[in-house]
Amino acid sequence: MKSYSSMWVHLIWTTKDRNPLLHKNFRVALFKYVKGNAQQKGMIVDTINGIEDHVHCLVRLKTSQSIAQIVKQLKGSSSRWISSKNVIGIPFSWQVGYGAISVSPSEINAVRQYIIQQEKHHATWKLDQEITQFERYNNF
Secondary structure, X not given: OOOOOOEEEEEEEEEHHHOOOOOHHHHHHHXXXXXXXXXXXXXXXXXXXXXXXXXXXXXXXXXXXXXHHHHHHHHHHHHHHHHHHOOOOOOOOEOOOOEEEEEOHHHHHHHHHHHHOHHHHOOOOOHHHHHHHHHHHOOO
């Protein structure tokens, strides 16, 4: 039997010190780069979006991949890309750490929509409120 995986994970990571550095004028290009680079490296980034200080990403893990490997690759390659473009005028880095929440197959479409709607969502919710909501929902 060939190995199969249906492991979906909602990833969240922030800019260092949650500085609002991911300006709208280059976020679209950044997310396009992340998705394309991930695909070239054999990763499945289904949906990615975010606002000035953090990123949300829905990924599907293959049987040979771990969450830590995926996050290291996504954050590392995107950090190097941002720095190479010199779009923010200062050295860029992500905050250490990340959030990873498992996603039930029945919730994939809802999570996609949640990620796509980040700008609208954060017009009323701050990141700290969002994290508190995730913690309560997931019993952290």
